[in-house]
Amino acid sequence: MAKQEIEYRAPATNWQTRGFWEGCGRGELVLQRCGDCGTVQHKPRGICASCLSSALEHFVACGRGRVYTYTVTHQNNMPGFRDACPYVLAYVDLEEGPRLMTQVAGCEPDAVEIGMAVKADFVDTGDGLGVPRFVPA
Amino acid sequence: MTLSGQIAIAGAYEHPTRFAPDKSESLIMAESARGALEEAGLRLADVDGLFAAGISMGPMGVVNLAEYLNIKPRYLDGTNIGGSSFVAHVSHAAAAIHAGLCEVALILYGSTAASSAMAIGTGLGGGGRDPEAAFVAPYGMTTVGSYALVARRHMHLYGTTPEQLAEIAVTMRQHASLNPEAKMQKRIDVADVLESRMISTPLHLLDCCIISDGGGAVIVTSLERARDLKQPPIVLRGCGEAVCHQEIGSPDLLTIAAKQSSEEAFAMSGLSHDDVDLCTIYDSFTITLLVTLENLGFCKPGEGGAFVEAGRIGLSGALPVNPDGGGLSSNHPGMRGIFLVIEAARQLRGGMGERQVDGAEVALVHGTGGTLGAIHSGATLLLSRD
Numbered sequence: 001m002a003k004q005e006i007e008y009r010a011p012a013t014n015w016q017t018r019g020f021w022e023g024c025g026r027g028e029l030v031l032q033r034c035g036d037c038g039t040v041q042h043k044p045r046g047i048c049a050s051c052l053s054s055a056l057e058h059f060v061a062c063g064r065g066r067v068y069t070y071t072v073t074h075q076n077n078m079p080g081f082r083d084a085c086p087y088v089l090a091y092v093d094l095e096e097g098p099r100l101m102t103q104v105a106g107c108e109p110d111a112v113e114i115g116m117a118v119k120a121d122f123v124d125t126g127d128g129l130g131v132p133r134f135v136p137a
Numbered sequence: 138m139t140l141s142g143q144i145a146i147a148g149a150y151e152h153p154t155r156f157a158p159d160k161s162e163s164l165i166m167a168e169s170a171r172g173a174l175e176e177a178g179l180r181l182a183d184v185d186g187l188f189a190a191g192i193s194m195g196p197m198g199v200v201n202l203a204e205y206l207n208i209k210p211r212y213l214d215g216t217n218i219g220g221s222s223f224v225a226h227v228s229h230a231a232a233a234i235h236a237g238l239c240e241v242a243l244i245l246y247g248s249t250a251a252s253s254a255m256a257i258g259t260g261l262g263g264g265g266r267d268p269e270a271a272f273v274a275p276y277g278m279t280t281v282g283s284y285a286l287v288a289r290r291h292m293h294l295y296g297t298t299p300e301q302l303a304e305i306a307v308t309m310r311q312h313a314s315l316n317p318e319a320k321m322q323k324r325i326d327v328a329d330v331l332e333s334r335m336i337s338t339p340l341h342l343l344d345c346c347i348i349s350d351g352g353g354a355v356i357v358t359s360l361e362r363a364r365d366l367k368q369p370p371i372v373l374r375g376c377g378e379a380v381c382h383q384e385i386g387s388p389d390l391l392t393i394a395a396k397q398s399s400e401e402a403f404a405m406s407g408l409s410h411d412d413v414d415l416c417t418i419y420d421s422f423t424i425t426l427l428v429t430l431e432n433l434g435f436c437k438p439g440e441g442g443a444f445v446e447a448g449r450i451g452l453s454g455a456l457p458v459n460p461d462g463g464g465l466s467s468n469h470p471g472m473r474g475i476f477l478v479i480e481a482a483r484q485l486r487g488g489m490g491e492r493q494v495d496g497a498e499v500a501l502v503h504g505t506g507g508t509l510g511a512i513h514s515g516a517t518l519l520l521s522r523d
Binding site: 021080 | 256259260266267268269270271272273274275276277278279281282285286287288289290293334335336337338339340383385386387388390510511
């Protein structure tokens with residue numbers, strides 16, 4: 001069977017995380033910054049995980065980063081992924097500091113390298129939400 | 138007052154099954170309890186502390202297990218920190234016994250991962266409707282994939298090769314060929330590993346643990362009481378636990394929980410690395426064992442690839458690891474930590490036939506739970522002969 005595209009489903013959200021996924025729906029990578037200690041954090045939380053302040057603000061990150069590590073997935077038996085192998089699972093270090101688990105798309109899996117410059121790209125999952133992937137910058 | 142030297146393992150029983158479609162988790166646990174109590178010379182009525190974790194045990198699992206066993210212990214611990222749970226249960230039991238909260242602790246595991254066709258390695262890679270899981274779920278991270286992220290990083294930084302990882306699988310299979318109960322006993326070589334199907338680069342099929350049914354039981358009590366029982370007591374000298382996760386920034390993926398938990402265990406024990414005669418280390422994947430050896434301090438970060446070459450972790454090597462064949466070849470019913478404790482205790486008692494590590498006096502046990510490249514726990518024990 002020919003390789004299929006991954007079937008991205010709309011992410012499950014709650015009030016703490018919805019801002020991130022709504023940002024992805026607009027094509028923006030949204031991170032949290034603490035208004036008290038200045039720490040930038042990901043994943044989003046309802047509290048600053050550095051100083052326990054509630055004074056969090058959201059901001060739009062530049063969307064650029066570098067591949068920290070990756071793996072080309074050749075077998076995943078979950079529906080939605082089973083026929084989409086091979087695909088690249090990766091960690092990307094963002095310019096603002098945090099690291100995201102994500103995928104690298106937009107190039108052959110074998111072309112991905114650690115340290116490669118990448119930029120965010122978004123898949124619309126409907127309902128105003130999206131999922132971020134990264135493509136070569 | 139220190140725990141070190143006060144508490145002992147008095148029973149260590151591995152259920153011989155590798156495939157048990159006719160059994161339940163609870164039954165495998167109960168049969169394992171029978172085996173451990175018999176070899177220790179104890180009765181079920183002596184058990185006053187119950188410790189267990191399982192893949193399908195719910196939040197009330199240990200309570201339901203007490204009902205199944207028809208016992209009313211005065212101490213319950215259903216701590217589930219992944220596959221390392223049972224290693225942590227030993228230190229939790231030691232603390233409880235030391236504090237006088239129980240005297241005979243029974244630690245149990247049972248699983249039908251194979252006969253229930255649980256796709257542990259590549260069947261959990263995505264999905265889930267939990268908002269917290271949503272930061273992983275869309276990307277298709279399999280269990281194998283999480284460890285593969287660590288392996289790729291290690292190769293990139295240190296030049297570790299697929300051949301070096303394969304060497305670990307080959308050594309574990311050699312050990313399993315001497316274990317009549319091991320699921321996979323046919324010897325393999327490096328080429329077999331490299332030619333096996335790619336699952337998630339750089340990990341091949343034979344870099345991955347097997348899936349089996351199985352279970353086991355461990356009995357922990359005071360050293361004083363253990364000396365009156367049937368088996369030579371195996372003394373707890375040190376223990377430690379730790380957790381590693383992605384924090385909120387960019388941690389070093391190659392510094393794993395084993396570093397912190399083993400430093401605690403060594404400090405408590407007064408022992409040094411040179412004192413350790415063998416290790417039992419959770420080998421969910423070849424990379425797990427390699428990076429754990431580094432974090433335990435048996436070699437420097439980045440030197441793990443060279444360390445495992447030339448049979449160093451084989452039975453006749455300088456540091457034998459997993460004489461039973463480990464999760465890569467003997468058994469892996471989902472959460473393997475209990476077998477690490479059992480094999481270490483059996484080796485220290487002696488008489489394990491062809492796979493006995495000669496003159497084994499001190500063993501280090503390390504379990505990893507969870508997914509190494511995302512979030513995981515670690516638990517370390519140092520054990521010795523009395």
